[in-house]
């Protein structure tokens with residue numbers, strides 16, 4: 001039974017899209033209007049996929065995409081009409097120019113937050129539109145360009161609106177679908193998800209917001225340029241309408257209505273919008289009215305659009321054995337043959353940790369007039385667990401933030417002699433210092449194994465190999481998945497690998513966050529209040545995990561208010577108060593220290 005289902009699933013996956021495109025082509029080839037509609041739908045699908053990659057997968061609201069599409073269309077026509085290049089070369093040029101310009105837009109805005117980035121891309125659209133209209137040689141100005149020559153392929157005319165041109169567009173639509181699916185199931189897809197769900201999560205797993213954004217802009221720009229090229233030779237005339245605001249609205253609507261972030265979202269969205277368009281045509285209503293109704297439907301569907309509704313229904317009625325659309329997570333099936341229980345005798349980190357030393361000297365952090373950390377010096381070596389305690393507001397988290405590059409500090413923070421001050425959080429993580437947060441930084445919509453796999457790509461294959469899911473990238477991916485499963489087993493979480501992080505207890509999430517950090521093979525681990533909000537049993541589990549971590553060679557710096565956890569887990573303790581080190585020594589020594597007792601009980605020193 002399983003085998004039949006597997007064969008059916010694989011067959012559907014491999015042959016489903018080409019079969020649908022083939023049937024559409026055969027069915028509509030005898031009718032001019034239907035073939036025109038089918039071709040327009042295929043081109044619109046490619047453009048919508050471009051927006052789905054950048055917005056649906058990576059969460060970047062890039063309003064410049066329609067302008068990039070227009071740029072691709074005009075570049076292709078310029079290459080053919082003015083430079084007399086071949087049709088195919090013009091497609092290559094349109095795709096490359098669009099990808100390049102898209103990356104150039106992203107470059108100055110690498111560190112902007114979402115809203116400002118959206119405004120920046122909108123400003124780019126306005127500027128490019130004006131520029132293109134003024135550049136008459138390139139765009140034909142306000143009038144546009146007419147009489148674009150039809151392409152030929154080995155003597156065969158590919159005239160827009162005729163079946164041959166549909167087949168060309170169908171092949172490209174299929175290729176874009178395959179690439180989108182591969183991105184969806186790759187490490188690159190995971191990075192996009194992390195970017196979408198929170199840049200701090202991305203940095204915590206060693207990814208760079210700036211470069212992940214650049215890749216998303218590049219890929220979506222290339223898709224949009226390709227769509228522009230196909231559109232230009234389909235219409236055989238071009239005007240400013242190619243990148244009008246109405247087209248932008250339709251693009252947004254198709255992506256969000258279909259289901260942003262879902263592989264099948266653009267397919268559904270484009271089909272629904274084409275149906276709406278036909279409805280407006282048949283009923284004699286204006287397209288704006290139909291668009292308005294579309295937006296109302298969109299609001300009624302809630303987030304996730306049509307694909308989201310199908311996914312919710314599928315989960316409720318257990319349609320999983322048939323088909324349920326899945327949102328991009330960058331994860332394939334979870335292996336079943338991995339041990340579910342940890343081996344107590346085995347260390348958590350199954351590798352030799354390189355000896356490492358973190359040395360903080362005279363570290364100071366100021367927030368305006370507040371000195372949160374005031375000249376702190378401490379050391380942490382591999383193979384030891386060190387506690388950092390102090391009353392609320394003493395500066396413990398700020399000190400963590402200084403080490404991990406989350407706040408500016410003065411003084412010196414050296415890892416094996418290399419200065420960490422001034423490095424970005426992802427560079428610190430990639431240098432071997434990982435951390436957890438006071439409230440766990442996880443992606444609630446992803447399962448536990450998916451959350452772990454986000455961190456499994458350090459030192460991995462390049463982004464383009466991941467995007468194309470080459471054999472090397474596939475092998476790497478399988479390795480990451482198996483390692484994530486083993487890591488979950490080490491924390492006795494393997495049984496919950498497929499459960500959403502959002503439905504887990506604090507205790508599970510804290511262990512999962514530690515496991516995710518271990519996926520990056522750090523030398524030193526900073527744990528910020530791992531015992532907060534846990535039951536006594538869960539706190540004992542955390543203490544045992546910390547002991548096992550330092551026993552297997554890692555250096556652990558542990559902040560917590562629970563002194564029995566600190567006593568059970570730590571070899572040495574630093575006590576801070578008002579940003580300064582008050583005492584240091586073994587747990588027994590510091591807990592007997594008068595100044596520590598008065599700081600905790602609030603008695604004047």
Ligand SMILES: Nc1ncnc2c1ncn2[C@@H]1O[C@H](COP(=O)(O)OP(=O)(O)OP(=O)(O)O)[C@@H](O)[C@H]1O
Pocket residue numbers: 367370371372390391392393394395396397398399
């Ligand atoms: N981003 C910030 N901007 C301004 N002040 C801050 C900021 N972060 C921390 N502070 C201040 O710095 C001081 C130290 O705060 P911090 O969170 O590091 O203390 P803590 O020891 O971790 O406390 P807790 O145990 O309650 O988590 C506090 O006075 C806090 O108000």
